[in-house]
Amino acid sequence: MARYSIFSLARNALSHHEQWPRLWRSPEPKPAYDVIIVGAGGHGLATAYYLAREHGITDVAVLEKGWLGGGNTGRNTTIIRSNYLWDESAHLYEHALKLWETLSQDLNFNVMVSQRGVLNLAHDLHDVREGRRRVHANRLNGIDAEWLTPAEIKAFCPILNLAPDARYPVLGATLQRRGGIARHDAVAWGFARACDTRGVDIIQNCEVTGILKEGGRVIGVETTKGRIRAKKIGLVAAGHSSVLAALAGLRLPIESHPLQALVSEPIKPVLHCVVMSGTVHVYVSQSDKGELVMGAGIDAFNSYAQRGSFPVIEHQMGACLELFPIFSRLAMMRTWGGIVDVCPDASPIIGKTPLQGLYINCGWGTGGFKATPGSGWVFAYTIAQDRPHPLNEAFGLERFTSGALIDEHGAAAVAH
């Protein structure tokens, strides 16, 4: 695989950039692999990448029923941050954020990480107390966090409506300066290219239709491209996790909901940070193209349709204009919906299953993108070592039996 550099750029300029190699192959599946990852989204591809890089396991296939990065990886609002309340989550998301900081160099692919700062607004006394508590909790965990007063918010994000007579006045905000955004499609492409370079087979248009078991352990999968055997199988299917788990005879504490996002027409740079509000319920950032990217809550009913209801859009537009009255005449260009796998405690499930050789990584709900590299890193460890890494030990399926839930509804901020 050609390494990207200033020299390869110059060399390819001579041939009018028509000779760049493909980023990944499209191989036919082999009859058997050491590890099969089901789902070629960001988390699945990251898992395969770290299996190869950290554990030397390269006989890996990533199976994808559609095209890679075509699910939630290509449908999110691209926010990355690690300001979670509980120690378990803070460590996991901070591990991911640290990987983000060097990911472009690691992958030799620009994933356009932009650490522009994430504001989480507080609109009432409860928000203020929760926010300050979270700032202290983050600092104790070595995560950068600041509390901003309204005057400091005004200086940091001037276009935000800080009028004291607003319906939901802004009373303060937490700020994580290392938080920001990354280019979501590039994350999928970068991981896919890096996987392919290391010999991982990425097999698209290959839907898993059955999971083969033999005496309490998995031995392979049935797919639309035939039977593929494997010693270990990792399910990383986000919204469709329950469907896949049902093929293996497992039930999950997950419900699938549509989560919508939308973008405005592109405008000149006006918003240099990410602004999130759990109370009026919207989150907004501006992409490098100039579009305002915003999202909000899930539709409350179960759904596998990649579209949501109009009232949810209406509600988040109302919230957006409450915070940014200057956006009132912007046209919204596109809306889309992804299917998110919501856990009762707003925390993911990463670990082993009752079936030997079957591992699961799901339940990221509305906030999986920010965890992409960290999720793949700990899941690769879990698959390679057949036991969870200390970072994801608390996130096993067992916690729903033991009762040791990791309640992150507050730090998940919105949408749960």
Add this chain to the structure above:
Amino acid sequence: MLLIPCPWCGERAEVEFRGGGEAHIARPENPEAISDPAWADYLFMRTNPKGWHKERWYHVHGCRRWFNLVRHTLTHRIVASYKPGESPPPIPDETLP
């Protein structure tokens, strides 16, 4: 937007309702007598099907009563609603969306 047939009020817009998740999950008679996994199954595990789903709805901005609904989670098609205690209508053929 869903047009939801409340068994008492007739068809109303989705915004009048609040979703209540999967229906027919019976609380175990003797919680202290059952195992932790059985309790976890009751409390947390959900069928979450891609297909026909029996679910509870609450007509919060209407008659404020609970009822059940059979709805397809991919097409959002609604077969029928029924009152608590009534038996669900027959589920259409899974292969026909």
